[in-house]
Amino acid sequence: xxxxxxxxxxxxxxxxxxxxxxxxxxxxxxxxxxxxxxxxxxxxxxxxxxxxxxxxxxxxxxxxxxxxxxxxxxxxxxxxxxxxxxxxxxxxxxxxxxxxxxxxxxxxxxxxxx
Amino acid sequence: xxxxxxxxxxxxxxxxxxxxxxxxxxxxxxxxxxxxxxxxxxxxxxxxxxxxxxxxxxxxxxxxxxxxxxxxxxxxxxxxxxxxxxxxxxxxxxxxxxxxxxxxxxxxxxxx
Numbered sequence: 001x002x003x004x005x006x007x008x009x010x011x012x013x014x015x016x017x018x019x020x021x022x023x024x025x026x027x028x029x030x031x032x033x034x035x036x037x038x039x040x041x042x043x044x045x046x047x048x049x050x051x052x053x054x055x056x057x058x059x060x061x062x063x064x065x066x067x068x069x070x071x072x073x074x075x076x077x078x079x080x081x082x083x084x085x086x087x088x089x090x091x092x093x094x095x096x097x098x099x100x101x102x103x104x105x106x107x108x109x110x111x112x113x114x
Numbered sequence: 115x116x117x118x119x120x121x122x123x124x125x126x127x128x129x130x131x132x133x134x135x136x137x138x139x140x141x142x143x144x145x146x147x148x149x150x151x152x153x154x155x156x157x158x159x160x161x162x163x164x165x166x167x168x169x170x171x172x173x174x175x176x177x178x179x180x181x182x183x184x185x186x187x188x189x190x191x192x193x194x195x196x197x198x199x200x201x202x203x204x205x206x207x208x209x210x211x212x213x214x215x216x217x218x219x220x221x222x223x224x225x226x
Contacts, residue, residue, distance in 0.1 A: 042216075099208025099214055
């Protein structure tokens with residue numbers, strides 16, 4: 001069974017469109033994250049939710065809106081997509097927050113904005 | 115605040131040779147340190163972590179890392195490289211805050 005899953009794996013869309021990426025974890029973890037990995041492989045946290053509550057909100061354009069319907073799911077909605085949004089987006093989860101626990105990563109969603 | 119510097123964006127070694135990937139950290143509080151590996155087109159997988167217990171940490175696939183507070187380092191080593199070790203490696207630090215801070219990554223290439 002996949003521990004952290006993301007859909008879709010690939011997403012190609014045009015500038016100005018709105019898209020969503022879904023993430024689900026079956027590990028029973030309380031905390032979930034969204035990361036962005038750019039073309040140079042640099043990995044940066046975007047958001048963190050603990051038991052459906054927003055904990056971390058880094059300096060991310062407000063075109064990006066996370067939603068956590070329950071603690072096993074964390075979705076990412078992006079409005080008015082721009083060329084610079086092209087990246088790989090990773091979802092991750094950990095037993096709890098605090099940065100001391102191992103994070104389990106999903107396979108990533110490669111977003112290409114044309 | 116925490117930060118990580120990985121020395122060398124690309125390391126190339128021969129199969130069977132020693133692997134050494136360097137990581138230096140900065141943290142205003144006692145750090146937790148992690149090494150993750152990313153194989154092509156996959157997510158990150160934990161190799162090992164330091165959480166203030168033993169300074170020499172053993173991980174999966176024969177990797178280990180040594181925490182040296184005086185040098186603020188957490189270098190990753192493996193005595194004998196295998197072709198399957200080719201991947202991107204990330205060092206990360208947290209200082210009790212809610213988040214991990216990742217280094218820029220080191221791409222490891224193994225030559226036959």
